[in-house]
Amino acid sequence: MKVSSITSKLDKLYEFDRAPVTKDRLQGIGNFLGMYAGEHVAGTEFVIGILFVAHGVSVTDLFIGGFIGNLLAVLSWAFITSPIAVKERLSLYWQLKKICGPVLVFIYNIVNALMFCFLAGAMVAVSATAVGIPFNITMPSLGDLYPNSIGWVVTVICVGGVITAIAIMGFESLARFAKTAAPWMFLIFVAAAFNSFPKLGVEPGLGNFWQVANDTIWTGVAAPGQSQFTIWHVIFFTWLANAAMHLGMSDLSIFRYAKKWYYGFASAVGMFMGHYIAWIASGILYAAATSDAPGPVAFQAVGVAGAICVVIAGWTTANPTLYRAGLALQVASPNWQRWKVTLLAGLITTIAAMFPALVMRLLDFVALYGLILIPMGGIIFADFYLFKKAGLQSYYAEKHNIMFNSAAGITWLLLLVISLIANRVMGIELFFLPFPSWVMAVFMYLGFSVIQQKYLNKGLAGQQPNV
Amino acid sequence: MPPKTKTPWPKILLITAAVTGLLLTLVPSFLNWQGIIEPGPVNNIMLAGTIIWFSSAGFLFAKKKGS
Structure with missing residues (x-):
């Protein structure tokens, strides 16, 4: 087959990237349940469970804090993200373009796409720890930051x-694969925990579980070189681990396919079966294992099935993340077809995955990634819910052909500077910054827009919109 | 006379196989923890469950989409 023929076929993979999703393409709740289950019973869950143990989370902090944090995450998706997605049916990027103008969206999308690529890179690295087992590759440990071998x-x-090739094929193939793998992956996590119980001395019937959990698994004492976590760290990390997706509105791109707004509650499958149970399970298997790398940890617990689970868990999360990265880059390069930009995103992802720092510092990276992207979610929220009530025009940049909406640009930049000062000067940890940043974004954008629309551009506000 | 409805045997077979695959993935480790079976064969049974699940559920989802 000629290269040009392959190219033209790939070009036909058009998926409503630049227009509202039409009624005939809306999807039932099953796809969203599968997508969230697949995405949040993921390779990174193996790492996060392990890192919680390393950061000295106690057993009550994990069980209570994890429950509260996951509940807050589900409510954020259901009441903030999905109602806007269902009403507008636009991807995050095209919605932002209408609000912020093409220049600001260009900058945002480059940052966003890089963040998605790094996150997908962490998942690729997790999968690689399992793929490398039969080849006796030296696995990275908690302290490794750079590639440690050619084999790696x-x-x-x-x-x-492989992951890039699948992401190029589009949303439906991703959802189908995630749907097939999700129930099995969840059971592997649970089975691996069961299989580790005899090694840890947990009696049949769970009679001494709390004692073993306190003494051996979540001891409440951080490993050397790791910071000490409290219940507040667990709540805020758990709630905002996917801050970019819910409060940051990235999942507008996913929920624009939903028939009803309440499909946002489908995220509960991912939060409770995925994050909550999978983090508990991975902590249990880590306590019984002799390695820091997720692949060998799962292999030691349940053999080849565990290693396969790590590969697939990384895969099903990396795929939608790469898909989002492709969408983000496409706005920055509108003349490229999506498959080309996804290929570029895949290349960046693969290079990033070579650095184990991405996995071993995953908690910090996840918090940073939410913090950088979350102000734009606040801006969308303000534009959608508050602008009409405040007598302001929504989609201001589109209506007035503005290339760079300075109200949005200043809001974003100021919040990044404030967050940087809060972290570096005041010593506030990254995990606690995204939510205040989101709240401040809502009010700062509203305030700056009042100044912009009612005082600075008074003449523009009275013009007919250019639709 | 009402038309005869055809029993969807292939679908029933696939669903049965998929559920069996899931049970073989989870149950052996639980039985091992309870001390009912030896730890030796547990991992192999789980691997068999994995293969059965993906071959049946993958086909089932593909079939459902095609129908």
């Missing part, structure tokens, strides 16, 4: 290549 680099390239 080659494994990452192979895994990254």
Whole structure:
């Protein structure tokens, strides 16, 4: 087959990237349940469970804090993200373009796409720890930041290549694969925990579970070189681990396919079966294992099935993340077809995955990634819910052909500077910054827009919109 | 006379296989923890469950989409 023929076929993979989703393309709740279950019973859950243990989370902090944080995350998706997605039916990027103008969206999308690529890179690295087992590759440990062998680099390239190829095929194929793998992955997490119980001395019937959990698994004492976590760390990390997706509105791109707004509650499958139970399970298997790398930890617990689970868990999360990265980059390069930009995103992802720092510092990276992207979610929220009530025009940049909406640009930049000062000067940890940043974004954008629309551009506000 | 309805045997077979695959993935480790079976064969049974699940559920989802 000629290359040009393959190219033209790939070009036909048009998926409403630049227009509202039409009624005939809306999807039932099953796809969203599968998508969220697949995405949040993921390779990173193996790492996060392990890192919670390393950060000295106690058993009550994990069980109570994890429950509260996950509940807050579900409510954020259901009451903030999905109602806007269902009403507008636009991807995050095209909605932002209408609000912020193409120049600001260009900058945002480059940052956003890089963040998505790094996140997908962490998942590729997690998969690679399992793929490398039969080849006796030296696995990275908690302290590793740089590639530690040629074997590791080659494994990452192979895994990254396969994941990129699947992301190019589009949303429906991703959802189908995630739907098939999700129930099995969840059971593997649970089965691995069961299989680790005898090694840890947990009696049949769970009679001494709390004692073993306190003494051996979540001891409440951080490992050397790791910061000490409290219940507040667990609540805020759990709630805002996916801050970019819910409060940051990235999942507008997903929920624009939903028939009803309440499909946002489908995220509960991912939060409770995925994050909550999977983080508990991975902590249990880590306590019974002799490695820091997710692949060997799962392999030691349940053999080959565990290693396969790590590969697939990384895969099903990396795929939608790469898909989002492709969408983000496409706005920045409108003349490129989506498959080309996804390929570029896949390349960046694969290179990032070669650095184990991405996995071993995953908690910090996840918090940073939410913090950088979350102000734009606040801006969308203000534009959608508050602008009409305040007598302001929504989609201001589109209506007035503005290339750079300075009200949005200043809001974003100021909040990044404030967050940087709060973290570096005042010593506030990254995990606690995204929510205040989101709230401040809502009010700052509203305030700046009042100044912009009612005082500075008074003449523009009275013009007919250019639709 | 009402038309005869055809029993969807392939679908029933696939669903049965998929559920069996899931049970084989979860149950052996639980039985191992309870001390009912030896730890030796547990991992192999789970691997068999994995293969059965993906071959049946994958086909089932693909079939459902096609129908």
